[in-house]
Amino acid sequence: MRRLVVALALIAPVPLLAHAIGPATRQPVNWTAIGLFALFVALTLWITKVAASRTRTAADFYTAGGGITGFQNGLAMAGDYMSAASFLGISAQIFSDGYDGLIYSTGFLVGWPLMLFLMAERLRNLGRFTFADVASYRFAQPPVRSFAAVSTLLVVSFYLIAQMVGAGQLIKLLFGLPYAYAVVIVGALMMLYVLFGGMRATTWVQIIKAVMLLAGATFMAVMVLAKFGFSLEALFARAVAVKTDLALATGSTPGEAATKGRSIMGPGNFIKDPVSAISFGLALMLGTAGLPHILMRFFTVPDARQARKSVLWATTWIGYFYVLTFVIGFGAIVLVATDPSYLEDGALRGGGNMAAIHLAHAIGGNAFLGFISAVAFATILAVVAGLTLSAASAVSHDLYATLIRKGQATSAEELRVSRLTTLALGALAVLLGILFETQNVAFMVSLAFALAASGNFPVLVLSLLWGGCTTRGAAWGGSIGLLTAFGLTILSPAIWVTILGHAAAPFPYTSPAIVSVPAGFLAIWLISLLDTSPRAAIDKAGYPDQRVRSETGIGAFSASDH
Numbered sequence: 076m077r078r079l080v081v082a083l084a085l086i087a088p089v090p091l092l093a094h095a096i097g098p099a100t101r102q103p104v105n106w107t108a109i110g111l112f113a114l115f116v117a118l119t120l121w122i123t124k125v126a127a128s129r130t131r132t133a134a135d136f137y138t139a140g141g142g143i144t145g146f147q148n149g150l151a152m153a154g155d156y157m158s159a160a161s162f163l164g165i166s167a168q169i170f171s172d173g174y175d176g177l178i179y180s181t182g183f184l185v186g187w188p189l190m191l192f193l194m195a196e197r198l199r200n201l202g203r204f205t206f207a208d209v210a211s212y213r214f215a216q217p218p219v220r221s222f223a224a225v226s227t228l229l230v231v232s233f234y235l236i237a238q239m240v241g242a243g244q245l246i247k248l249l250f251g252l253p254y255a256y257a258v259v260i261v262g263a264l265m266m267l268y269v270l271f272g273g274m275r276a277t278t279w280v281q282i283i284k285a286v287m288l289l290a291g292a293t294f295m296a297v298m299v300l301a302k303f304g305f306s307l308e309a310l311f312a313r314a315v316a317v318k319t320d321l322a323l324a325t326g327s328t329p330g331e332a333a334t335k336g337r338s339i340m341g342p343g344n345f346i347k348d349p350v351s352a353i354s355f356g357l358a359l360m361l362g363t364a365g366l367p368h369i370l371m372r373f374f375t376v377p378d379a380r381q382a383r384k385s386v387l388w389a390t391t392w393i394g395y396f397y398v399l400t401f402v403i404g405f406g407a408i409v410l411v412a413t414d415p416s417y418l419e420d421g422a423l424r425g426g427g428n429m430a431a432i433h434l435a436h437a438i439g440g441n442a443f444l445g446f447i448s449a450v451a452f453a454t455i456l457a458v459v460a461g462l463t464l465s466a467a468s469a470v471s472h473d474l475y476a477t478l479i480r481k482g483q484a485t486s487a488e489e490l491r492v493s494r495l496t497t498l499a500l501g502a503l504a505v506l507l508g509i510l511f512e513t514q515n516v517a518f519m520v521s522l523a524f525a526l527a528a529s530g531n532f533p534v535l536v537l538s539l540l541w542g543g544c545t546t547r548g549a550a551w552g553g554s555i556g557l558l559t560a561f562g563l564t565i566l567s568p569a570i571w572v573t574i575l576g577h578a579a580a581p582f583p584y585t586s587p588a589i590v591s592v593p594a595g596f597l598a599i600w601l602i603s604l605l606d607t608s609p610r611a612a613i614d615k616a617g618y619p620d621q622r623v624r625s626e627t628g629i630g631a632f633s634a635s636d637h
Contacts, residue, residue: 105250107445108452112250115283115453116264122279126272133476133489136273137204137468138374143278145381149388152372154281154454155461156363156389157288157396163245163451165397166431169404170412170423173314173339176404184397185356186363187390191383194364197539197625198373199382205465206370207473210534210549213617215610218550219534220473226530226557227367227469231462233523235500238462239508242455249432249448254512261456262505268460269467269497274375277460284457287450289392292399295431295447298438299406307402311340314408321412325421339408354589361592362524365531368465379628400431407434459504467496522564525587530557533595537603539625542618545611548603556595563587 130136143151169176202208207223239258246257268276303309319336327335363369373382407430411417417424417433424433435447471492476484484492534553537544563582564570571580582590603611624630 105445105448107441108250108448109252111445111449112452115287115449119276119280119283120267122283123268123272123276126276126279130271130273130275132486133204133472133493134486135275136490136493137371137464137472139273139275139278141375141377143375143381145376145384146388147278147282148372148376148381148385150285150392151278151281151375152369152385152389153392153396154285154288154457155369155372156393157285157454162288162292162396162400162454163428163431165400166404166407166434167428169401170407170430173318173405173408174341177401184390184394186360187386187393189360189364191386191390193536194370194539195373195382195386196379196628198370199376199379200625200628201539201621202374204371204374204472205468206367206531206535207469207477208374210531210538212538213621214538214546214549214614217478218546220477222534222550222553223531224469224473224478226526226553227473228466229557230365230367230523230526230531231466231469233526235459235462235466235504236507236511237523238455238459239504240511242452242459243508243512245452245455249451255509257452258505258508258512261459262501262508264456265459265463265504266497266501269463269501270494273493274371274464277457277464278375280457280460284450284453285392287446288454289396289399291435291443291447291450292396292403294443295406295435295438296399296402299402299410299434302410310402310405310409314339314405317408317413348584350589351584351586354584354586357592358524358528358586358588361528361532361588365527365535366524367469367527367531368461370531370535371465371468403431403434406438407431410434410437463497463500463504466500467493470496522561525560525564525591526557528588529560529591529595530554533592533599537596537599541600541603542615542622543603544599545603545606545608545614547606547608547611548599548601551602552595552597552599555598556591559594560587560591563591 129140132140134140165176198206198209201212205223205227207220207227210223211219239261242261243254243257246252246260247254250257268280300307300310303313315336317336318339319332322332322335323329372385376382376385411423411430411433414433414437417429417437423429432444432447432451436444439446471489475492476482476489480488530553533556534549537552538549564587566580566582567585567587568580568583569585571577571582
């Protein structure tokens with residue numbers, strides 16, 4: 076299990092990567108967790124019923140009518156990001172390597188200021204339902220919308236499969252139920268949320284989940300710190316002593332044991348290669364700003380001011396959450412690694428990802444263990460619903476309504492296509508989740524993040540900020556970024572060596588972003604420069620008007636228009 080956790084960590088950004096929890100040992104049935112999870116489901120289904128009564132148009136379905144406040148949307152964004160598996164995965168990483176886990180706890184936050192300063196206001200002022208509305212604003216619609224829809228479906232598909240497999244493994248790990256049951260339960264609930272409640276229900280499910288997760292993590296961190304007089308220094312000193320004792324118990328000399336103990340307070344245990352660290356950081360930072368289901372949330376608020384508030388609140392909650400995971404990870408070193416009841420043959424019972432779960436039991440008994448287990452599963456459920464909604468909107472709004480019906484589709488027709496797409500996606504997700512049960516799905520997660528960073532992000536940034544960008548540059552350049560990320564991921568050690576069994580990988584780094592992101596930007600720039608078509612002149616002439624609207628909001632869709 077530890078090997079799997081490290082492999083996951085090396086090739087994908089954690090908030091998404093850690094969703095791909097690997098094969099897990101089935102635990103005894105946890106009725107407390109199942110009961111608490113049933114309460115969560117009952118509450119969210121009631122919310123879905125209420126939301127369904129207010130979801131009548133495509134605007135209600137995609138964006139909750141634009142009536143979500145910045146505070147609410149910030150919590151929902153945080154809910155999208157604070158997955159169960161990021162909670163379990165980061166805690167496990169810190170439990171294993173100490174300080175290096177901070178690269179997850181803090182690195183991803185760099186992406187959110189980018190969202191705030193570069194994109195939040197412009198996205199809200201230019202877009203309506205999907206990020207393709209923004210990317211294609213002044214361009215010919217068919218090429219750019221086709222690229223955006225394909226990119227969205229690719230990112231969501233890889234991400235969705237990983238979520239379904241992660242859900243199955245998590246429920247086997249935490250609830251003690253068979254894998255296939257979990258996949259079917261997640262698929263069925265996800266379809267109910269999205270089909271009937273749309274964005275309104277999905278948003279409230281995310282908000283409830285985020286509050287539960289923040290409350291649970293806060294309780295754990297406070298209880299850990301209370302045992303050390305609320306002194307981080309005392310907690311860290313005890314963790315170093317525990318690691319030193321464990322090294323001595325495995326046969327290390329006193330000098331070696333002391334070095335191993337101290338190593339958890341410094342870098343170098345996890346990512347040792349600077350190029351991989353930079354590439355990993357790029358994917359982490361830019362992938363966040365290119366994820367379709369995150370970008371879609373900017374259209375659920377009534378104006379640009381609320382969009383900025385959304386990012387500020389999301390950053391606040393996410394930053395707070397990952398600080399908590401750092402305390403939880405060190406708390407697990409001290410309280411779990413020293414308790415034989417949580418160990419089996421010298422390793423954590425149930426696998427490496429169980430560090431936070433065992434800690435929950437250590438500080439709160441069976442009731443709190445059940446609560447944390449239920450919250451962990453609920454987080455995957457909420458993220459899956461958000462992903463499905465973004466994919467459905469790409470099909471119904473970008474492909475059907477805009478490209479096939481040339482903007483002539485009625486709201487009812489668009490809504491019908493969205494729901495049919497949701498049904499198809501739900502069935503496909505369950506099927507693929509079951510088919511991929513035994514596969515290491517980490518490469519799918521890493522690919523989803525790399526595609527978002529290499530395709531969506533360059534197109535969004537250059538279409539928003541560069542007047543020389545053309546239709547041809549955006550569509551072809553974005554596609555080149557996507558293909559480069561896809562190809563290099565296949566040629567990386569994680570796929571070429573670990574999965575395909577070759578001796579050495581043609582591309583030596585585990586994350587492709589250091590090559591694929593510049594490739595996407597360069598391709599858009601070069602193709603746009605070389606584009607002398609009549610359409611290119613129209614694209615460039617449209618930039619001043621786009622800039623006025625993106626920066627002032629004059630002419631932007633209001634909430635009532637949504």
